Amino acid sequence: MQLTYRYRIYPSRAQEQKLLATLDSCRWLYNHFLERLNRKENGKTPRRYKLQATLPKLKRERPELKQVHSKVLQMVLHQLYSNLRSLAELKRNGRKVGRLRFKGRGWFKSFTYNQSGFGVTKGRGKRRELRLSKVGAIPIVLHRELDGEVKQVCIKRERSGKWFACFSVEVEELQKAEKLSKPVGIDLGIEHYIADTNGNLVGHPHNIVKSEWKLKQEQRRLSRKKKGSRNRAKQRVRLARTHERIRNQRLDFLHKLSRCYANHHDLIAVEDLAVKEMMESTHNGKNIADSAWSKFLFMLTYKAERAGGWVVRVEPRGTTSRCSRCGEVVEKPLWVRVHRCPKCGLELDRDLNAARNILQDGLKKIGWEPAEFAPVEIEPLPARASAVIETGSPAL
Numbered sequence: 112m113q114l115t116y117r118y119r120i121y122p123s124r125a126q127e128q129k130l131l132a133t134l135d136s137c138r139w140l141y142n143h144f145l146e147r148l149n150r151k152e153n154g155k156t157p158r159r160y161k162l163q164a165t166l167p168k169l170k171r172e173r174p175e176l177k178q179v180h181s182k183v184l185q186m187v188l189h190q191l192y193s194n195l196r197s198l199a200e201l202k203r204n205g206r207k208v209g210r211l212r213f214k215g216r217g218w219f220k221s222f223t224y225n226q227s228g229f230g231v232t233k234g235r236g237k238r239r240e241l242r243l244s245k246v247g248a249i250p251i252v253l254h255r256e257l258d259g260e261v262k263q264v265c266i267k268r269e270r271s272g273k274w275f276a277c278f279s280v281e282v283e284e285l286q287k288a289e290k291l292s293k294p295v296g297i298d299l300g301i302e303h304y305i306a307d308t309n310g311n312l313v314g315h316p317h318n319i320v321k322s323e324w325k326l327k328q329e330q331r332r333l334s335r336k337k338k339g340s341r342n343r344a345k346q347r348v349r350l351a352r353t354h355e356r357i358r359n360q361r362l363d364f365l366h367k368l369s370r371c372y373a374n375h376h377d378l379i380a381v382e383d384l385a386v387k388e389m390m391e392s393t394h395n396g397k398n399i400a401d402s403a404w405s406k407f408l409f410m411l412t413y414k415a416e417r418a419g420g421w422v423v424r425v426e427p428r429g430t431t432s433r434c435s436r437c438g439e440v441v442e443k444p445l446w447v448r449v450h451r452c453p454k455c456g457l458e459l460d461r462d463l464n465a466a467r468n469i470l471q472d473g474l475k476k477i478g479w480e481p482a483e484f485a486p487v488e489i490e491p492l493p494a495r496a497s498a499v500i501e502t503g504s505p506a507l
């Protein structure tokens with residue numbers, strides 16, 4: 112299984128110039144190859160190895176390419192072909208797609224060292240150095256341990272001007288548990304971000320982000336600056352920093368929430384998001400599903416799998432209307448927040464009822480009798496989990 116660790120790096124002025132020059136060389140190369148792809152040869156898209164074979168000649172013509180590690184140049188081509196492949200896949204799935212675009216100045220934001228040309232200095236503390244071929248040793252802060260076999264590192268410049276190194280690491284999965292002891296069902300909702308079978312209701316991450324007002328303020332300031340002025344450029348960076356901070360707060364929230372579920376449960380049943388999004392977009396005419404859901408499920412899946420747990424995706428249809436105790440279908444419009452069953456008399460928050468159904472479906476899906484866990488025990492999340500609700504709190 113592959114994981115990505117992201118760390119901030121602190122290049123000196125001179126190193127930053129080299130990093131920027133590398134980005135620009137990669138951008139030139141990307142556009143050059145894209146142009147050749149568009150031109151086609153005898154009506155066919157040229158093969159990747161054919162283009163790769165032109166690299167030595169290109170280097171002779173453009174000496175600045177020699178200032179870039181050769182593997183980094185090859186990875187530009189790799190990126191281009193993988194973009195092409197994902198585009199073709201979208202097309203196959205019936206999506207309307209355009210063509211790949213040429214990258215303008217400032218639109219090429221990352222480059223990758225694969226297998227060779229990089230290394231992190233050994234040591235004990237968090238402050239180390241990332242050695243990059245043709246660039247130098249850049250200070251890096253390993254705020255968390257980097258373990259596993261590093262396959263590649265991607266160097267990225269954010270709009271805020273900060274630089275990051277993203278390490279792709281191969282790690283082993285733990286053996287799956289033979290017996291389940293702590294399953295949980297999770298309902299992703301509009302009213303509550305999450306409702307689970309332990310009876311927890313978690314609010315939406317947007318609601319807890321307090322920096323939203325700051326964003327508005329910075330945006331207003333930007334619009335007041337004169338076009339093309341230095342102050343406007345400065346303000347743009349300030350705005351980007353605010354965006355970045357908000358994104359970080361959201362990610363932090365999602366990381367802690369998913370970590371909490373992954374640590375405390377060996378089976379996590381969730382709805383199949385692709386189906387849910389489709390359903391909701393047809394029912395309501397617009398896509399109300401939040402993109403943070405898919406991010407959350409992604410985090411949840413890799414964290415749970417790493418800890419030896421399961422994430423089971425179930426069909427979301429019917430999970431809200433069905434009674435989790437007797438199975439009676441009780442249709443209710445969105446604004447009815449409580450599930451009231453006329454048959455067995457169960458009264459429960461609608462999202463909690465859905466979470467119970469999701470857990471039962473998840474257990475059935477892997478061949479476990481839901482009865483073994485019925486009625487679902489209601490236990491609060493451990494005290495540590497309450498930290499989840501506040502962003503910016505220390506990591507669990």
Ligand SMILES: [Zn+2]
Binds near residue numbers: 455456
């Ligand atoms: Zn019932």
